[in-house]
Structure formats: C-alpha cells, structure tokens
Amino acid sequence: MKSIRSLFYREMRLSARHYIIRFLLLVLVVGFAALSLLVTGQNSAHTGEDMSGFTVMLTYIIAVVAGVVISEDNGVFKADMDAGWLRYSYALPMSAAKKALTRTLVKLLSVAVGMAVTVAGAAAVCAMNGSSLDLTTILNFVLILDIFLLYDMVQQIFILRATDADELKRNKLIGGVVGVGAILLVTEFLPIDISGLEKAMELIPEMKSPAEMSQLGELFELPEIVGYFGIPAMLVILGVGFFASWKALERRPD
Amino acid sequence: MSDIQYTNAIEIKNVTKRYSSGFTLDNISFNVPKGSVMGFIGQNGAGKTTTLRCLLNIIKADSGEIKLLGLDHIKDEQQIKERIAVVFDELPFHDIFNAKDMARIFEGLYPKWSNAVYNQYLERFQLPSNKKIGEFSKGMKMKLQIACALSHEAELLVMDEATTGLDPVVRDDILHIFLEYMQAGERSILLSSHITSDLEKIADSVTFIDRGKLLVSGRKADIIESHSTTEQASLEDIMLYYVNRDRKELS
Numbered sequence: 132m133k134s135i136r137s138l139f140y141r142e143m144r145l146s147a148r149h150y151i152i153r154f155l156l157l158v159l160v161v162g163f164a165a166l167s168l169l170v171t172g173q174n175s176a177h178t179g180e181d182m183s184g185f186t187v188m189l190t191y192i193i194a195v196v197a198g199v200v201i202s203e204d205n206g207v208f209k210a211d212m213d214a215g216w217l218r219y220s221y222a223l224p225m226s227a228a229k230k231a232l233t234r235t236l237v238k239l240l241s242v243a244v245g246m247a248v249t250v251a252g253a254a255a256v257c258a259m260n261g262s263s264l265d266l267t268t269i270l271n272f273v274l275i276l277d278i279f280l281l282y283d284m285v286q287q288i289f290i291l292r293a294t295d296a297d298e299l300k301r302n303k304l305i306g307g308v309v310g311v312g313a314i315l316l317v318t319e320f321l322p323i324d325i326s327g328l329e330k331a332m333e334l335i336p337e338m339k340s341p342a343e344m345s346q347l348g349e350l351f352e353l354p355e356i357v358g359y360f361g362i363p364a365m366l367v368i369l370g371v372g373f374f375a376s377w378k379a380l381e382r383r384p385d
Numbered sequence: 386m387s388d389i390q391y392t393n394a395i396e397i398k399n400v401t402k403r404y405s406s407g408f409t410l411d412n413i414s415f416n417v418p419k420g421s422v423m424g425f426i427g428q429n430g431a432g433k434t435t436t437l438r439c440l441l442n443i444i445k446a447d448s449g450e451i452k453l454l455g456l457d458h459i460k461d462e463q464q465i466k467e468r469i470a471v472v473f474d475e476l477p478f479h480d481i482f483n484a485k486d487m488a489r490i491f492e493g494l495y496p497k498w499s500n501a502v503y504n505q506y507l508e509r510f511q512l513p514s515n516k517k518i519g520e521f522s523k524g525m526k527m528k529l530q531i532a533c534a535l536s537h538e539a540e541l542l543v544m545d546e547a548t549t550g551l552d553p554v555v556r557d558d559i560l561h562i563f564l565e566y567m568q569a570g571e572r573s574i575l576l577s578s579h580i581t582s583d584l585e586k587i588a589d590s591v592t593f594i595d596r597g598k599l600l601v602s603g604r605k606a607d608i609i610e611s612h613s614t615t616e617q618a619s620l621e622d623i624m625l626y627y628v629n630r631d632r633k634e635l636s
Contacts, residue, residue, distance in 0.1 A: 137493025144486065145479060215477035221443040222543075224466040224494055383445055385404070 134225060138233040146205040150241060153200040154248060160196045161252030164189040168259055186260040187268070190253035194272040197245040198279030205237070208290055209299060221383065231376035235369055238283075242276060242365070249276075273361030277368060281317060282310035284372035291379035391455030394419045394541045394573035400439055400449030408597060410435045413449070415592045415602040417541075417575050422567060424584030424605070425577035426624055427594040433577040436594065437545050441471060454540060467496055470534035474546035476526035480519025484512055487533055495537035506532035524555040531559060535566055542566065542574045548583050556580075560587050581620035591620060593627055600627040 168189060172182060211217040220230070249272050254264045289306030293299035395417035402410040410432045417423040427433045439446040442458050451458040453465045478487060484507055492498040507514055510528040512521075521529065527547065534542060542563070548556045563574060564587060578584055584591060584605075592602035601608060605620070612618040612626065 133493040135493075137490050140493075141486075141490050144482065210479060214479045215473065215475055216479065218443055219471070219473060219477035222441045222466065222469075222471040224463055226463060383443065385444060 134229055135233060135236075138225065138229060139236055142207055142233050142237045145207045145210055146237060149203075149205045150244070153203065154244060157193070157196055157200050157245070157248050158252070161193055161248070161255065164193055164252070164256050165259060168256055172260070182260055183262055186257055186262060189256050190264070190268060191271075191275070193252045193256070194249050194275045197249040197272075198276050201238070201241045201245040201276060202279035202283035204283075204286065204290060204303070205241075207234075207237075208293075209296075212293070212296060212299060218384070227380035228377050230380050231373050234287075234376055235373040238280075238372070239369060242280065242369075246272065246276060270359060270361050273365060277361055277364045278314055278317075280365060280368045280372075281313055282307075284368050284375065285310040285313045287372060288375045288379055291376055292382055294382070294384035389455045391452075392419055393417060393452070394421075394454060395423075395440060395575055396450070396452040397436070397440060398450040400436070400446045400451060402435055402439055402444065402446050408432070408435075410439065410446075410597045413594070413597075413599050415599060417573055418590070419573055420567075420571045421589040422563070422574040422576065422587050424581075424588035424591040424620070425575055425594065426579065426581060426584060426591055426620060427577075428579055428624075428628065431579075431594045432597040433579075433594060434545055435597075437543060437575070437577055441543065467537075468539060469541040469543060470537065470539035472527075472530050472534050472542065472544040472547045474549050476518065476521075476530050478518050478526075478529070480517060482518050483516055484514040484518070484529060484532075487518075487529070488536075491533055491537070497538040499536055499538070503532060503536035506535060524551055527551055527555070527559065531562065535562070540570075540572055542572070542576075544574065544576045546578055547576065548578060548580055556583060563587055581624060585620050588620075593624060595628055595631055598631075600631070 168182075168186060171185060208217070211220070250264065250269060253268070253272070257264045286303065286306035286309070289302040289309065290299065293302045393416040395415075397416070398414050400410065400413045408430075413432075413436055415423075425433050425436070435444070438444045439449075440451050440453065440458060442451075442462055454468055456465050458465060482490075488498075488500055488503050491503075492500060504514075506512075506528075510525070510532060512525055512529055512532065518526065518529065531547070548559060551559070560583060563576070566572060567574065574587075576584065576588070588605050590603060591605045591608060593600040601623075608623060609618055609620070612623045618626075
C-alpha cells in the first residue's frame with residue numbers, strides 16, 4: 132500500500148499540469164455552453180421546446196469534451212522514457228502490476244473528476260433553462276465516457292509496449308487507429324444506428340435554429356436500458372486496461 | 386528469505402546476450418565476493434552496461450545464471466531490489482521533482498528507507514531540498530542519485546559509470562563516501578568505469594572486459610603483481626595491454 136501511495140504521488144505530480152489544463156478547458160466549455168444558451172435564449176423567436184432541445188445538445192457537447200479530456204494520453208510514460216526513469220524503474224522494487232495499478236488509479240481519478248465536472252456543468256446549463264438533469268442523461272454521459280475510455284485503453288496498450296522514443300511514436304499512432312477500430316467494432320454491437328452520423332453531417336450545414344439542431348439528438352437515441360450498462364462497462368474497460376497495462380509493462384527492452 | 390547466507394554478493398555464470406547490431410556479450414562469468422569492491426573495467430562499448438543491465442534484469446540475458454545476494458535475479462527480483470541500490474551514469478529522475486519529492490517516492494518503495502540518513506546526505510552534499518532537479522549541476526545530480534542509493538541500507542551497490550563526467554574533486558568526494566559505505570557492515574560494490582584511477586583507489590578486485598569478452602577477473606593486487614615487471618603496472622597499463630593484445634590477435 133505504501134508503495135502504491137508513493138507511485139500515485141509520483142504519477143500525480145507528473146500529470147498534474149496536463150490534467151489541470153484539460154479540466155480548465157472543460158470548465159471553459161461549460162462556460163461557453165452557458166453563454167451560448169444565454170445568448171440564444173434572448174431571441175424571442177425560440178420556443179421553450181427549442182430551448183430545451185438546445186440545452187440537451189449542449190450538455191452532450193460537455194460530455195464529449197470530457198471524454199476527449201480523460202482519454203488523452205497524459206504523457207507520463209513518455210516523460211519516464213525521456214528522463215531515464217523507465218529503465219531505472221526496472222532496478223527498483225516495484226512490480227509491473229503496481230505500476231499498472233497506479234496508472235489505473237490515476238485514470239479512475241481523472242474519470243471521476245471528468246464526470247463530476249460534466250454533471251455539474253450540465254446541471255448548471257439545465258438549471259439556466261429552468262430544467263433539471265435526469266438520470267438517463269447522466270447514464271448516457273457515462274456511455275460517452277466509456278467510448279473514449281475504450282479508445283484510450285487500446286491506445287495505452289500500444290504505448291506501454293514501446294521501449295524507445297521511435298517505437299513510442301509509432302505505437303501511439305497505431306494504437307490510435309486500432310482504438311478507433313475498437314470503437315467502431317463495439318458500436319456495431321450496440322443498438323445504435325451509426326448511419327445517424329452520416330445523416331447528421333448532411334443536416335448540420337442546413338440547420339439554422341437551435342430547434343433544428345436539437346433534432347440531431349434523435350438520430351443517436353439509445354434505448355434507455357443501454358444506459359444502465361455504462362458503469363459496469365466502465366469497470367470492465369478499466370479492469371481490462373489494468374491487466375493489459377500490467378502485461379505491457381512487464382516487457383523489458385532488448 | 387533475507388537470512389540466506391551468501392559468500393558472493395554477485396555471481397554471474399556463462400551469461401550471453403546477443404544483439405541484432407552484431408554485439409555479443411559472450412559467456413561472461415565472474416563473482417563479486419561479499420564485503421568487497423569490484424571494479425568493472427572496459428572501454429566504452431566493451432559490454433559493461435550490457436552486463437549490468439543483464440544482472441539487474443533490465444534486459445533479459447539469452448542464457449546464463451545470475452545470482453545477487455545469493456538469490457535468483459529473476460525469481461527473487463522484488464526481494465533483491467529492496468536490498469540493493471543502483472546508480473546510473475545519468476540521473477534518471479524527472480527535472481520537475483526536487484530532493485524532497487524523491488524522498489517521498491523512495492520511502493514507499495524501500496522498506497528500510499531512512500529520511501534521517503537521506504537528509505544527512507543532502508546536508509553533507511549541500512544539496513537544496515526544494516530546488517528543482519532540472520536546475521542541478523551534473524555533480525549535484527550524481528550526488529543526489531548517490532544519496533538516494535545510500536539511504537535504504539542497501540547491501541549491494543551497483544554503479545554504472547557513476548564517476549564519469551565529474552570533476553576530480555567531486556569524484557574524490559564520492560569515492561570517499563563509497564569507502565565509508567563499505568565500513569558500515571558487510572556491504573559490496575560493483576563499480577563499472579573506464580576511469581581506472583578511480584578503481585585503483587577503491588577496488589579490491591577487478592574484472593576486465595573488452596568487446597563483450599571477459600579478459601581477466603580477480604583480486605586487484607594479484608592482477609597488478611602478475612603484470613608488473615620492474616615497475617608496478619597500473620590498471621590502465623593492464624587494460625591497454627589486454628586491449629592491444631586482443632587487437633593484435635584479431636589482425
């Protein structure tokens with residue numbers, strides 16, 4: 132436990148700057164969403180229904196940005212490689228499992244903060260429109276974060292297998308491509324119409340009012356039951372990510 | 386497990402490591418007796434670092450057997466690493482950390498870590514505890530790495546070119562510290578270097594390596610005596626003798 136605490140401290144110190152900047156960005160997005168809601172609401176031509184659709188869309192934008200924030204590589208592995216710590220760490224009494232666990236805990240913390248900011252931000256935006264955030268929407272946020280976490284997990288497996296800087300660059304790229312592939316594969320099994328994305332791309336240029344934009348959400352609507360799989364799926368992704376990281380970190384350079 | 390009695394702090398037997406570049410660490414065998422300082426001598430690229438990385442299980446040897454403190458270097462890796470310390474030629478700590486941060490990290494990793502001992506070393510080396518490591522000079526960085534290595538009662542110190550690139554005063558300071566470390570009990574040091582004058586001062590035994598092959602290994606006094614004619618040979622003379630002999634044989 133003491134060693135995990137030490138490693139967690141190290142990892143947090145190294146990634147603090149990365150996360151502070153990203154979460155500030157997320158807060159800025161929340162601010163921007165609130166501002167756009169305020170500006171749009173001043174136009175008397177918009178009905179209450181228009182505004183509530185627009186509000187929902189803004190909350191999902193916040194969740195997507197949170198997903199980007201938590202899934203972005205925090206750069207600690209590269210920093211360890213550059214500093215020589217990665218090689219040195221093999222000479223220290225710390226197992227690959229402990230290193231992987233530490234990384235997973237940091238990821239879990241970033242997910243928790245990301246989720247908290249998203250829910251708080253979305254709730255604030257909803258409150259501005261006189262509505263409240265419902266459980267289904269929150270569960271959908273979790274699903275959105277899951278998709279980004281899946282991408283991150285796949286990419287991390289490739290990143291952590293790198294033993295030098297060139298391999299790291301290459302693996303990050305390959306991991307990103309495979310990560311996108313993994314998302315497409317998983318969405319194939321979800322009861323979601325992926326062609327909704329194509330339809331949305333066609334419709335967006337022609338959309339002029341928030342009411343029209345709020346219809347975009349309908350293209351991606353999921354059956355309510357799917358939302359309840361969000362948290363278990365997140366735990367599975369983090370668990371698989373932990374074991375995959377463990378195995379990847381056991382690898383020694385040639 | 387830590388009560389296992391051992392006579393050699395390090396036992397390396399028939400270790401081979403082949404690289405795709407063509408370099409081969411070829412069937413290396415030598416022992417570092419408990420309570421002694423061994424100098425591991427060779428030119429740059431001779432295979433010193435590869436040997437040390439194999440024995441620390443930083444890289445996997447293709448074949449051979451390695452024991453540290455009487456324990457298997459892979460099977461008992463965790464236990465070994467709690468009881469040894471490693472010093473690299475370059476500081477492997479992140480520039481954003483300071484000496485205090487390093488103590489916070491290491492105290493969780495080493496069961497016998499002592500902040501009191503660490504702070505004594507910081508004071509002795511005049512190292513600031515709150516200054517970022519990135520602002521340290523090369524000498525300060527090496528001293529910090531040594532302070533970290535000596536603050537958890539390590540029974541074995543493995544050092545790879547620890548004195549390279551340092552000015553003579555700092556090198557002398559560091560060598561004195563190693564001698565003090567040796568006086569504190571049955572401790573052992575394996576110090577790789579191509580600076581033979583440093584090893585002349587502190588080594589009890591020496592191992593010469595060149596182009597991945599072990600040339601000679603044994604007690605320093607015996608090796609010097611066997612290579613001295615009318616004048617006493619230095620370790621540098623002996624290294625040059627072996628390297629030149631090797632080259633002649635090759636040509």
